[in-house]
Amino acid sequence: MGELEPFLHQLCDAASAETMRLFRQPMDIVNKDEIKGVSSFDPVTLADKAAEKVIRELIKKNYPDHGILGEEFGEENIDARFCWIIDPIDGTRSFISGLPLWGTLIGLYENGVPIAGIMHQPFTGERYLSDGSQSKLVHMNKSKDIHSSNTQSISDCLLLTTSPKLFMEDELEAFERVEDACKLSRYGTDCYAYVMVASGQVDLVIESKLFIYDIAALIPIIENSGGRVTDWQGNSAAQGGQILAAGNIDIHQQAIELLNSN
Amino acid sequence: MGELEPFLHQLCDAASAETMRLFRQPMDIVNKDEIKGVSSFDPVTLADKAAEKVIRELIKKNYPDHGILGEEFGEENIDARFCWIIDPIDGTRSFISGLPLWGTLIGLYENGVPIAGIMHQPFTGERYLSDGSQSKLVHMNKSKDIHSSNTQSISDCLLLTTSPKLFMEDELEAFERVEDACKLSRYGTDCYAYVMVASGQVDLVIESKLFIYDIAALIPIIENSGGRVTDWQGNSAAQGGQILAAGNIDIHQQAIELLNSN
Numbered sequence: 001m002g003e004l005e006p007f008l009h010q011l012c013d014a015a016s017a018e019t020m021r022l023f024r025q026p027m028d029i030v031n032k033d034e035i036k037g038v039s040s041f042d043p044v045t046l047a048d049k050a051a052e053k054v055i056r057e058l059i060k061k062n063y064p065d066h067g068i069l070g071e072e073f074g075e076e077n078i079d080a081r082f083c084w085i086i087d088p089i090d091g092t093r094s095f096i097s098g099l100p101l102w103g104t105l106i107g108l109y110e111n112g113v114p115i116a117g118i119m120h121q122p123f124t125g126e127r128y129l130s131d132g133s134q135s136k137l138v139h140m141n142k143s144k145d146i147h148s149s150n151t152q153s154i155s156d157c158l159l160l161t162t163s164p165k166l167f168m169e170d171e172l173e174a175f176e177r178v179e180d181a182c183k184l185s186r187y188g189t190d191c192y193a194y195v196m197v198a199s200g201q202v203d204l205v206i207e208s209k210l211f212i213y214d215i216a217a218l219i220p221i222i223e224n225s226g227g228r229v230t231d232w233q234g235n236s237a238a239q240g241g242q243i244l245a246a247g248n249i250d251i252h253q254q255a256i257e258l259l260n261s262n
Numbered sequence: 263m264g265e266l267e268p269f270l271h272q273l274c275d276a277a278s279a280e281t282m283r284l285f286r287q288p289m290d291i292v293n294k295d296e297i298k299g300v301s302s303f304d305p306v307t308l309a310d311k312a313a314e315k316v317i318r319e320l321i322k323k324n325y326p327d328h329g330i331l332g333e334e335f336g337e338e339n340i341d342a343r344f345c346w347i348i349d350p351i352d353g354t355r356s357f358i359s360g361l362p363l364w365g366t367l368i369g370l371y372e373n374g375v376p377i378a379g380i381m382h383q384p385f386t387g388e389r390y391l392s393d394g395s396q397s398k399l400v401h402m403n404k405s406k407d408i409h410s411s412n413t414q415s416i417s418d419c420l421l422l423t424t425s426p427k428l429f430m431e432d433e434l435e436a437f438e439r440v441e442d443a444c445k446l447s448r449y450g451t452d453c454y455a456y457v458m459v460a461s462g463q464v465d466l467v468i469e470s471k472l473f474i475y476d477i478a479a480l481i482p483i484i485e486n487s488g489g490r491v492t493d494w495q496g497n498s499a500a501q502g503g504q505i506l507a508a509g510n511i512d513i514h515q516q517a518i519e520l521l522n523s524n
Contacts, residue, residue, distance in 0.1 A: 024461075024463060093446060093448050094448070096420065096446070097420055097422065097446075097448050097458060097463055097464050098458045098461065098463030098464065099363070099448070099451065099454065099458065099463075100362055100386060101361070101363075123386065124362060124385065124386055158358065158359055160359065163448075163449055164426075184355060184358070184359075186355050186356070186359050186361070186425075186450055187425055187449040187450040188448055188449040188450025188451060189361065189450060192361065196359060196360045196361070199286075199360065201286060201359055201360030201361075202359050202360065
């Protein structure tokens, strides 16, 4: 299918033209769940839809036989060998709050297996990506390989999660067993948390209820930086759910044990 | 005392040379509280100390009769008419986690009253400041006035706080009364939350146990953008403590009532 990295950048260029036009601008926020008749707050913006639209158009133009699964516009041809998984704005709450922690996530699966992905934060200009080889950060016209942490003990770990309020009660207890064992935890990080694992800044991310498009792009970035991403039982994270991302297999194992030690 | 804004930028230029040299680099993290024999985690980095040092040197060279109060190196001549209040890295947890939400805070008090301040986030390059007149954002070589929100009802408000874990039990109940009334809340924001109020991105920040240097620089930036900052009783925020920052006096009043409605 040709060289992948230039196409990943092309997708991000097109998407960010849409998202940055609306970031930190007044806009109507559509409450998706209000439309569905559900009470929780899950804001979607015009930027979300516009960005996914241009990404889908470019994929269809360049790879007409590939499948696409996106947050905003659903599934097309997802039984194809190659399938693109898109979250145009992961972290819509960050986006509408003006915080530079949201990202555009674009992943590529081959027969259901994550093989490549990119996370783009257009305000800071950071692009974290893996085309299947060593993960890298492209920023300010420079590209550098990134490596996850080699922290060996859970007691030395930095842990991120988006919000403890997103856990069910028994999940919160499991999360807190890990949190209490770590050196430091920090909230409010969305997809930015996972690229901090990939670049060795933090050691662990623990979340639940992720959709496939919340994690798809991030799996190759973390795994090809030296890290490990699974669900809380150690199985594949490729369909979302309860997610544990770790800088290496040692702290991954320690976190798995704590999550399941009730 | 001459024109203030160029000096604020000069201080930030000097400080960011120190902080950015160490941001996202491996480094020894000194646990301040371990040194003091206290158990909670309050990391301080080499960058923190180096940045405050260069800020203090520039102030002493340019304004030898001014007082200085800094997080790292304490008080000097604080009974002077003009006193500088410095937090070289507000959000050390963000800093050591690689997140671009920390900031260098430099405020100026005249006879105990906040009159000017700057918040610099060197990784994104944003500088939010007020020299006593309309607040502004300087970013990418452009300067623009900023204005806080005119949201009129608490039910439409976006609320930020660093972590609900930082509240005492009765404070948490008060915070949650406001949180439950708001449209959306988000955690993990440190000083970045306050400049999001000043620039109209969010409506409210509620925190407690702030030190004077956590809030000093931010008071003029918010007040001169149209916002309001007080403690939870509506009194001066200039010494820290329980802090409420709001985009305007209407939602400030609604938040004060909820905080005190137990």
